[in-house]
Amino acid sequence: MQRQLETPLKKSPPEPSENTDLSHRLLVLSALMMAIAAVFWGGLYAYFGEFRAAAIPWGYSVISFIFLLLFRHEHGFVLLRTSQLLLSLLLPFLLMWELGGFINSSAVVIWSLTSPMGALVFANRRVATWWFIAFILLVIIGAAISFGDGTIDNRLPPALIVILFVMNLSGVSIVAFVLLVYFVGQKDQTFNLLAIERQRSEDLICNMLPEAIGERLKREKSPIADRLENVTILFADISGFTNYSMNRTPEEIVTLLDQVFSAFDEMASRYGLEKIKTIGDAYMVCGGLQGDPEKSAANAANFACETIAYLTAICATQYHGLNIRVGMNTGSVVAGVIGHTKFSYDIWGDAVNVAARLQQAAKPGQILLSKNTADLLGDDFTLLPQGETELKGHTPVVTYILGRRARS
Template identity: 60%
Template structure:
């Protein structure tokens, strides 16, 4: 019969929702209290009519102070106290359980509400208070049950139905709201989990993301026959010096987004970008030959793509690419921002090949040529000295035989 209030301390959005719910429930119960007060007054039970009337006055006064600094706390506290005590006083005034049509059951809304919104510890105190009031009220009925008020017997029966139904409705509404909030929270949690998983899957190879989701750490593997590709945009530093930041980022995003698409088409795994350099590899799955061919197709497509962009935008840019196949160590590093990376001499050779390649050329090692020679045209470059490394036999990837 009397409203109870949420007792949680959520963030600003949640607090706003709780305030609106408290105001709505207070207004609804105030309307019900006006009806009860008028009903008791009509049958001459002035004392009983005064109790819900008091609730109306207290609730309206609390609502008026809601905008004050501690107005929400006042409204919340007054509603909890009223929901617990006033039904008991009303039962006492009407002469016990039977005479009051078990109106004290409305007091149960207080511990129910506290359990939902305040937590088990605070709810236990409100529940103990409810049990004490019911125990005290039972003495009114002892030693015999008698009808001793001005309400007709038929009205007493109707009020029994109204009280029991009313408190059930309030409990149901409260629980429905609780379930709705719980489901909303679970949906948001599920959405955030899916977003996190998608982010991990975008950042990491599928097999690695699964191991990471299963909390397998550390993640480190030695992989053979991995083909590593380094691509560097020649002239981009000069372009960046003469253009606005927005133009620089938009161009780089366009180029690398195309590279992402091309690498995905060939089943390659993007490792990272370093400034205007793009690093990708193949060989995490499939055969060595298939992966090497995929890397070669990507390199040719990336070169053609940049050539197209340069022509459309009239830019003085070019691309040079280095490719090598060998053994690497792969793993995930970091805790806050996961990074999947590969290390080893094969990575160093691919990087040095890219640095040695002429603009517009794709320089590859013999290890890679041996895997793709049946499908691609290559031009021997002889033994090439690489910075910080022993000389290696190199070739320029000219195109696909198909």
């Protein structure tokens, strides 16, 4: 037996994250939009004579444009993010201070909330928490500044102050709503992807394992192992395959096996048999895992006859020189799931060994079965007694050749 060697692969350096690149582009875009909006916001204050207040959003725009030029590349993402979070936190507070408190500034400090929201988008929840705490502290300080002072102490008209209230509250609300919509959309997309992957995993388990075993595997943590009686095991082997493959390309060999075994899969499903595995050019199925041994033996016999007919037909036109040998036996087996990362359902026992040896002893185009299987088939099949047949590595077994399919 060849020993499979596993050579550890040398790890390549990590590639730039697509998420980081996307976050950088979103940060640049949002900083650019905020800087442009601040120009017009400062112009509004300047129009009514509040030049010192206007200098604050204009200063934000200038600083943002400078930082965008300095840190426009990906490696400046952290510096650009930190500068934007700091500016969006402090400048609305300074503007509130300059205009004389909450009411006089139309609650412009609410724009400082974009700092923790931005940290949530461009950093993580832990970082955003600290920025949010800083925002709350600034709000408390602003409350202390404005406490007991309800007079208007700036040049802004009362009507404009009300309009700015609406603009400030609406603007931040829109930003918060857009972010919530984005996060909810991401959450729904993530849940949908998880549901798709879960369904793929369940479909994969159903393809690899019997349905009842797959359900048990999802429920139980303990190893799955059963002793089953009267299970009919069938081995089918393509005779002449070795000589055929010596003069064929890998693509031709795989095409042949895929064509034949795909047809066998369809037949096994139609007859209610459980495919266990393929071993090279050999195909293994069994019936009777869920009881009803007579029906399972008959289905296995019908499956065997159909595989002979199918391979005979395609070999007459495509694959000359090939044939098939089939061995069948019925008995008790141990069945279970092995593996933790790559599951495999298999059966073991003397009954399996006998079925494999019968396949080896069969002649091309022949279905050789044991007396145990023959006794379950009844009178619906033509059985040709062969007496005791010597099996490699096993005591002789009374065998029969299956002569024809069941009557419809």
